[in-house]
Amino acid sequence: MFCDQCGCPFYIDERLVATRLLSQKGLFSTERSQTAEAFDVDTQQTVILRVVDSEDPLYVDPLLHAVRALQKIHSGKKVPGIMQLVDGDSYFTYPIRPDEPAAHFMVARKVEGISLTEWIQKNGAISEELAKNWLKQLLNAVDALHHEGYLHRDIKPDNIIVTDDLQLVLVDFDTIFCLSDSYWKTPRIGTGAYMAPEQSSGNPLPTSDLYSIGRTIIEALTGKFPLELARYPNECVVWDREAPRLSKPFTELIDRLANKNLLFRPPAASVALTYLSEVEAIPARKRYWRWLSAPIMTTAAAIFAVSLTIAAVGSFALSQQVQSDSERLIAEGNQLILQGDTxxxxxxxxxxxELAPDSEEVRAKLAIAYAFIRDFESAIENYKIALEVEPKNAQYLYEIANVYEEVNLQESIFYYMEAVENSEADSSIQLESLNNLARVYLLTDQLQKAEEVLSRIDTHIEDPITRMTVFKNLGWLNYERANYDIAIEQLNQALEADATFPDPYCLLALIQQHRGEDNYNDRATCVFLNAPPKPEVTAWREELNRVAD
Structure with missing residues (x-):
């Protein structure tokens, strides 16, 4: 672009003249890969030139990917917040030097403004209101990017332009990546301080971009580079001390976005936008932010985890009284298992x-521990010993049925039926047993039996998770029978009860797919909402991905 001898600019393709070199630094910026400001003689406008003076795929491929992605993203309605190519010849080749291969050029519209890094250095930390506005802009931009099947992989303040009216524009698409590629193991690409752990390991996901956005907003809120902030021993950044006047819900939302554990991040940009709208719409002290404590275990796993905790804590409470040696050992053993010393x-x-061989209660607590560590055979063996002593104990029947869901669905049906029959005195166990029995019937394509069981359940349920699973099962039943309108109504009721499980989103996405409707939002939430997979969710995700491919 510039003369090797005197550094003077020259005309490119008879219409562009490079006027100012912008950067020679960065992942793809070398003497063979540069970014410059240029003047377009035809349009009389200043543009941004990205040039790769090489045939090496290491440099050429990122440029071509960026061109294709930006053309696709803006092919219909222009997307605010994402850089745009110029109309017309936005990509071309042109020889810079005689007797050498032609260089590759990308021509983009210039965004008037300064980088977010420069803006923070000049203006300092931002307010919560501006942070919400900027977060919404970035999430909308990334949502559009993900909707077209691309990841950015290098979102950071240096790659965001702030305009005079405080609009943000995401630039530098050298690291763009197509999700339809085999991306589960890619080169480590991005900037360390803003890079999610799974991306650093070569496994980028849509939530990896959300992590980068979270880290970027933290820098804007504190005015400090992420690596300058204090850290807890578990490597979580202690950033909110630098911005003490923030509301708790907004702080927790940013914490979720920037969580190193992807299980705790929102599964998609569209979901993060929903969370943000809740934060904006309702005063923090008047709302329980259910989504901030989204579960990451299946229902069965949660049951055993909670049971194990109760067993441990409850037994320790008894230690203040006269306590048997067996109770003390159970309490200490459960505590060790919960701490990871299995x-x-x-x-x-x-x-x-050994101290209490005839105690069915001790056997049941041992079974809970085995189920928690997924030794299902030993769990079943100990539950059966407990049931020999108390064959009509509804709690034990319900718990052994939960274990059998992992290994033998027909046995699970048998024990759930036994639990229903013997739980008239405990309405909560009866409700859970009926609901789980209906799910197993659905798993085994016994739709009529599932309907009969579900008809016994009173849907006026207070517990949100139980209410969600009941309406999910009703929606699932009607989905299988192609009663789509009824299914949609029931699945929406499930989401109103609890929106943190993938099941209703998967079913809604499948219905939209069968109807030929755009199912991106529900499909993305189904695929990327993190929870240990249940067999039906795995099957639904595979069907959605198969059709998407």
């Missing part, structure tokens, strides 16, 4: 059984 914990529980 081997020592189980040794203490087995010792408790």
């Amino acid at each position: 081997r020592e914990g189980l040794l203490l529980l087995e010792e408790a059984v």
